[in-house]
Amino acid sequence: SQQGEEDPQALSIQEGENATMNCSYKTSINNLQWYRQNSGRGLVHLILIRSNEREKHSGRLRVTLDTSKKSSSLLITASRAADTASYFCATDDYGQNFVFGPGTRLSVLP
Amino acid sequence: EAGVVQSPRYKIIEKKQPVAFWCNPISGHNTLYWYLQNLGQGPELLIRYENEEAVDDSQLPKDRFSAERLKGVDSTLKIQPAELGDSAVYLCASSSSPSSYNEQFFGPGTRLTVL
Numbered sequence: 036s037q038q039g040e041e042d043p044q045a046l047s048i049q050e051g052e053n054a055t056m057n058c059s060y061k062t063s064i065n066n067l068q069w070y071r072q073n074s075g076r077g078l079v080h081l082i083l084i085r086s087n088e089r090e091k092h093s094g095r096l097r098v099t100l101d102t103s104k105k106s107s108s109l110l111i112t113a114s115r116a117a118d119t120a121s122y123f124c125a126t127d128d129y130g131q132n133f134v135f136g137p138g139t140r141l142s143v144l145p
Numbered sequence: 146e147a148g149v150v151q152s153p154r155y156k157i158i159e160k161k162q163p164v165a166f167w168c169n170p171i172s173g174h175n176t177l178y179w180y181l182q183n184l185g186q187g188p189e190l191l192i193r194y195e196n197e198e199a200v201d202d203s204q205l206p207k208d209r210f211s212a213e214r215l216k217g218v219d220s221t222l223k224i225q226p227a228e229l230g231d232s233a234v235y236l237c238a239s240s241s242s243p244s245s246y247n248e249q250f251f252g253p254g255t256r257l258t259v260l
Binding site: 065066068070075076077078079080083085123125127132133134135136137138 | 201245
């Protein structure tokens, strides 16, 4: 089945730096969502980008979508220690279910 | 507004024992999901409910897993008997409608350890 694959699997940066993680998927989508998961917690929705959108911003987050390459990127600017978490992309299967990728584990060092 | 509530948060059982997880979604959310999350992986859908109807249970291992949402509000996921490979986090999520344009709200999960 269709699945998003995040890249890299793990990322370690210093506080204040930008963090970029990528998601690739296999087939056409209606939209793509990014979620964050802190250790031991449930997932929290960050942002949704529709298939007809190319870029979207929310605070320090910037998401891009390239449907021709079947890929999306999540940029977190001016990272903070509190951004340490796992980040997942979720793609819809043209139905009403989402398929989550394995995630990128981000560590922001103080 | 209260979030998605799950209980218990942690459960340790021996293999072949039964176990049940409970979820109370956000008030008014008709769509409820159960996911399984293995360590270092993303959530995998087990079952999706629209009100009290299970509209997608294709990924639910029906030989040992069962779920119910009798009144279209809270839901229970059961495993009987549990196997070692069932050790994982079981997440419940809800959304206001089944549209894929709606965000899902997740509970904290139940971490199951099968010994």
